[in-house]
Amino acid sequence: MKRPVAVVGVGRTRCAARRDDVSILGLVREAVDAALLDAGLDHDDIDAVVLGKAPDTFEGVLQPELMLADALGAAGKPVLRVHTAGSVGGSAAVVGTTLVASGRFQRVLVVAFEKQSESNAMWALSPRYPFSPPALAGAGGYFAPIIRAYQQRTGAPADTGLHVVCKDRANGARNPLAHVREVPTLDEAARSPMLWDPVRYVETCPSSDGACAVILASEPGDAPAWVRGAAVRSEPVIFAGRDEITPAAAFACARAVYAEAGVTDPKRQIDVAELYVPFSWYEPMWLEACGLADPGVGWRPVVEGVTAMGGALPVNPSGGVLCSNPIGASGLFRFAEAALQVRGRAGPAQVDGARTALGHAYGGGSQFFAMWVVGADRP
Amino acid sequence: MPSPLEEPYRLEYVYKRTTGPVTGAFLAGLRSGVLLGSRARDGRVLFPASEVDHRGGATVGLTPVGPGAVVVTAVEARGGHPAFGAAWWALIRPDGADTSMLHLVGAPVRAGDRVHPVWAATPAGSIFDLVWMPGEAQASAATWSGDVVTTVRTPVGLDYVARAGVAASTFFRALAERRVLGERCAACGKVSAPMRGGCATCPDAAVTTVELAHTGVLTMFTVVRFPFEGQRLAPPYVAGWILLDGSDVPLFHLVGGADPDTIEVGARVRAVWADAPVASLEAIQHFTPVSP
Numbered sequence: 025m026k027r028p029v030a031v032v033g034v035g036r037t038r039c040a041a042r043r044d045d046v047s048i049l050g051l052v053r054e055a056v057d058a059a060l061l062d063a064g065l066d067h068d069d070i071d072a073v074v075l076g077k078a079p080d081t082f083e084g085v086l087q088p089e090l091m092l093a094d095a096l097g098a099a100g101k102p103v104l105r106v107h108t109a110g111s112v113g114g115s116a117a118v119v120g121t122t123l124v125a126s127g128r129f130q131r132v133l134v135v136a137f138e139k140q141s142e143s144n145a146m147w148a149l150s151p152r153y154p155f156s157p158p159a160l161a162g163a164g165g166y167f168a169p170i171i172r173a174y175q176q177r178t179g180a181p182a183d184t185g186l187h188v189v190c191k192d193r194a195n196g197a198r199n200p201l202a203h204v205r206e207v208p209t210l211d212e213a214a215r216s217p218m219l220w221d222p223v224r225y226v227e228t229c230p231s232s233d234g235a236c237a238v239i240l241a242s243e244p245g246d247a248p249a250w251v252r253g254a255a256v257r258s259e260p261v262i263f264a265g266r267d268e269i270t271p272a273a274a275f276a277c278a279r280a281v282y283a284e285a286g287v288t289d290p291k292r293q294i295d296v297a298e299l300y301v302p303f304s305w306y307e308p309m310w311l312e313a314c315g316l317a318d319p320g321v322g323w324r325p326v327v328e329g330v331t332a333m334g335g336a337l338p339v340n341p342s343g344g345v346l347c348s349n350p351i352g353a354s355g356l357f358r359f360a361e362a363a364l365q366v367r368g369r370a371g372p373a374q375v376d377g378a379r380t381a382l383g384h385a386y387g388g389g390s391q392f393f394a395m396w397v398v399g400a401d402r403p
Numbered sequence: 404m405p406s407p408l409e410e411p412y413r414l415e416y417v418y419k420r421t422t423g424p425v426t427g428a429f430l431a432g433l434r435s436g437v438l439l440g441s442r443a444r445d446g447r448v449l450f451p452a453s454e455v456d457h458r459g460g461a462t463v464g465l466t467p468v469g470p471g472a473v474v475v476t477a478v479e480a481r482g483g484h485p486a487f488g489a490a491w492w493a494l495i496r497p498d499g500a501d502t503s504m505l506h507l508v509g510a511p512v513r514a515g516d517r518v519h520p521v522w523a524a525t526p527a528g529s530i531f532d533l534v535w536m537p538g539e540a541q542a543s544a545a546t547w548s549g550d551v552v553t554t555v556r557t558p559v560g561l562d563y564v565a566r567a568g569v570a571a572s573t574f575f576r577a578l579a580e581r582r583v584l585g586e587r588c589a590a591c592g593k594v595s596a597p598m599r600g601g602c603a604t605c606p607d608a609a610v611t612t613v614e615l616a617h618t619g620v621l622t623m624f625t626v627v628r629f630p631f632e633g634q635r636l637a638p639p640y641v642a643g644w645i646l647l648d649g650s651d652v653p654l655f656h657l658v659g660g661a662d663p664d665t666i667e668v669g670a671r672v673r674a675v676w677a678d679a680p681v682a683s684l685e686a687i688q689h690f691t692p693v694s695p
Binding site: 068162 | 418425627
């Protein structure tokens with residue numbers, strides 16, 4: 025990076041199926057005000073604003089960055105809208121990092137939100153495009169075939185996904201901001217209805233209202249998380265020879281972020297990871313892509329409890345996407361939670377002694393990837 | 404060459420919008436026949452009432468404005484208004500407010516004209532409770548009780564024309580003749596279908612059209628076992644990726660005539676053609692397993 029970048033403020037809203045106490049503006053401001061308070065800054069201190077959210081069809085507000093400019097205190101400042109589907113919160117954080125690292129801006133506000141209760145994600149993600157068969161069935165309809173193929177290729181134990189759910193829900197139950205906070209037993213999870221076979225209801229992220237904001241700065245505040253590396257990578261959703269189970273862009277993004285962060289042995293050097301896991305089986309898959317497990321055996325640390333709180337590599341101590349999924353904000357929540365870990369401010373999710381943390385997000389048809397490595401130590 | 408295929412495509416939804424405390428009060432005010440503004444920290448009165456000033460700060464209270472108002476600027480509304488016929492879009496600033504809102508006036512107006520609110524006979528707590536007409540307002544005894552409209556339904560509909568493009572139109576038209584075409588890349592040699600006029604990984608390479616088999620392999624699939632909004636098939640049904648013999652890119656489609664509980668990855672399948680010859684992937688009704 026051209027110059028160091030620190031996360032100096034983090035703001036997160038409570039997530040819920042429907043935040044009917046706030047408008048979209050109010051939801052976004054809740055996160056922004058919390059981030060400014062955390063950083064000890066005011067809107068006047070912010071030089072540029074980056075807004076991330078997923079498809080505009082979720083709220084039916086086209087170009088929400090225009091509607092939200094006042095609420096973001098963005099009047100008279102550069103405003104940038106980022107859109108990379110589910111990974112957008114992470115991509116927005118990487119864009120914000122780049123703006124500060126470039127030397128152009130001192131302090132950048134990165135905001136991401138989704139108010140999914142304004143519509144219905146299954147409707148919004150299953151359009152009946154002309155010339156196509158009526159085969160689309162939401163995000164699960166896209167990812168379930170890939171999960172089935174992963175199961176078949178690796179021979180992973182059939183209950184691997186259920187282990188992920190029970191672990192993330194136990195973490196979410198400790199997170200007062202989480203949307204879903206019930207903790208099923210393994211047996212209860214196994215009896216959950218099948219939605220997109222082999223993905224059960226309990227293994228599926230909720231639809232949430234929520235927002236997240238981070239403030240990135242060139243000078244550290246009280247308790248900075250230093251951005252050690254930040255990367256985005258993408259690939260076409262369909263091309264000859266594509267392996268959807270191990271997308272090349274997922275691995276390329278990990279290589280890039282680790283190279284910049286000086287991470288040569290992620291299994292040992294990453295203390296805690298917030299991975300984008302909207303369907304349970306994506307934990308083992310992304311553990312492999314992120315170099316946190318060996319290829320084909322990402323299920324092993326899951327079933328052995330390595331990724332649980334108290335394990336050698338806790339994954340999603342916040343409860344992750346399986347407990348709260350305001351889609352456009354879910355990536356930024358991952359990045360923010362990673363920053364809170366190395367600042368020692370993760371509350372009930374805090375992993376003792378976390379010095380280096382990974383934030384990760386993916387989106388679209390496993391085609392957009394965003395990652396950052398944050399550390400307690402100045403680079 | 405026949406022109407590329409086009410098809411109308413309408414995207415519509417009735418959004419359930421939460422209003423929050425301030426816009427919710429503004430809408431409840433409309434229901435009561437009261438125009439509400441909000442006070443900014445710098446003393447200005449913002450209309451319509453807003454949660455925030457223009458610098459991200461919260462406003463500090465609600466205040467009635469109007470009912471008399473002035474037109475800041477106006478333009479005739481193209482297409483008029485369903486209820487009024489001819490209508491004018493105007494920026495309208497009520498007396499006592501420092502900012503203006505865009506709204507409809509049911510008669511010709513221009514900048515500087517005085518206008519007054521006309522209220523709906525059966526107000527619903529909606530922006531449609533209000534229109535404006537030229538002339539001075541009568542004094543109003545209406546009061547807002549402090550209630551809030553928490554949710555509004557917002558229908559949104561967008562009309563598109565989906566254009567398939569030259570290569571995809573050739574592909575879809577061939578399907579209507581029960582032929583499956585693909586494209587072979589001159590650089591990497593891979594065959595892709597549906598046709599798109601180029602190779603996804605070799606952007607500069609030429610492609611040639613090839614004919615593909617109607618049989619292939621089910622590479623990945625799910626069984627959709629639940630109903631959802633907008634669904635067009637009765638669950639359970641199988642949707643998945645079919646790699647046609649001779650192609651290197653799988654097609655996403657439905658698999659019919661299969662037992663969802665026993666079908667497996669790697670199953671051999673063949674196209675079942677729809678009765679009607681349509682220029683669309685719907686020319687294939689679904690794929691179905693072939694006995695080995």
